[in-house]
Amino acid sequence: MTDGPRQRGSAAPSTSEEGAADTGKASGESSVGLKKEIGLVSACGIIVGNIIGSGIFVSPKGVLENASSVGLALIVWIITGIITAIGALCYAELGVTIPKSGGDYSYVKDIFGGLAGFLRLWIAVLVIYPTNQAVIALTFSNYVLQPLFPTCFPPENGLRLLAAICLLLLTWVNCSSVRWATRVQDVFTAGKLLALILIIIMGIVQICKGEYYWLEPANAFEPFQDYDVGLIALAFLQGSFAYGGWNFLNYVTEELVDPYVNLPRAIFISIPLVTFVYVFANIAYVTAMSPQELLASNAVAVTFGEKLLGVMSWIMPISVALSTFGGVNGSLFTSSRLFFAGAREGHLPSLLAMIHVKRCTPIPALLFTCISTLLMLCTSDMYTLINYVGFINYLFYGVTVAGQIVLRVKQPDMHRPIKISLVWPVIYLLFWAFLLIFSLYSEPVVCGIGLAIMLTGVPVYYLAVYWDNKPQCFNTFVDKVTYLGQKFCVVVYPMEDEKKNEKSGEEIELKEQSVPMSAEDEQTPKSADC
16 A cells, blocks of 8 residues: 555445536536635744633733743743744645645655544544644633633533534634635734733833833842743743644645745744744733732733723623634634645545535535534533544654654655754754653653554554555445535535645646547636636
């Protein structure tokens, strides 16, 4: 078995499958493809919008609590921002060297083989994206409903219902149009940045008034608890998690306008911007609150607003709600492209690799993402699952960056539009290894359970992907389900799939050279008109 793109269906095409193929041809399969509609502004919106969720508004105290002083906490925020920028720089090279959607899944698969790529996809499909999206949606609903229940907590069923409505609405937007989805992302990213700029401006006003006691060097590094190497390492780990989402633009590389230019440019703009906002927002917080007050607050930005904004303090909870709404949209948009890429490589059901014939959106992958998240909303263990697999998610960041070095050794002459010094991936891997070893040392049970969850994907890979000679009845059932899914969603395989299929690539080339365009072909809408 090869690790490249697999043929659609492991058996001979059934009648239903042939009908689906005919539908694809009739709909202009040769001209349907993912549209390049993500420009530089939208690319920056995806990165910034996915990194800045609710954390900086609600609970930036994880770093401060473990750093033991304000000064050291600010240093941690700066260093983790720099390390994140280095990791993003490595991903920029990989993104233009292997210009495929799917991000680190695609890179790990191409460099280390199918099993490694499948395990990355498996943990993302099974836990990471459904749980993260469910938690962000619940945070959104909590901040929307809280003003209606000023003296108590909102009812649990109400929170889950509003979270489900949020997911369904944004899934519809993403299914309808790539342009709509990116505009939503742009608007809500701008909204959260404006809210954070307001916090920073209020902090500057406080400093001008002389309220900078905790920023004076003598006080900034005064510990409110004894310094501890283990706690400081945990502060760096918390800081690294706060920058999560910096790699999401690599999931949609194929939809970027001029990816060789806009992918690295968006990274170079977005990561420093987020680092600046994180550092100065934390500076602003300590101009109005002592470290003890900050640690005691369940919603730091709301407490900050109550202290400084007076009657306008309602701006902060609204800002958190807007931030989380945009976060759900960004996560749905990028995770659906990851599942689309996985299906295209034969690691997920082939239906998920199809796109709408007119809207050019991966509707089956979006519906799959939405349904898995809705199912996660019905469970009460999502927070526990996030703790278990957070370690695995961070593990694959390092594996991907290590793959950059491996690729340099294996294919030194490979075309690289961007080629960075190997010093940068080495620096990132040293920092990554330090945090990984500390995580294993401090929480061996949690990390062990996370690894066990990931390894459940090994038998699934060999049964569902590696095993080609499946029973005919199983293949027929899969063909029928795929056909029904195509009819229901009005989707076909995109043009790019056929071009990337090595087995049919030569036939397509010969056909294009020898067969003139027919009148029917001339009437077929081009992908730009999708």
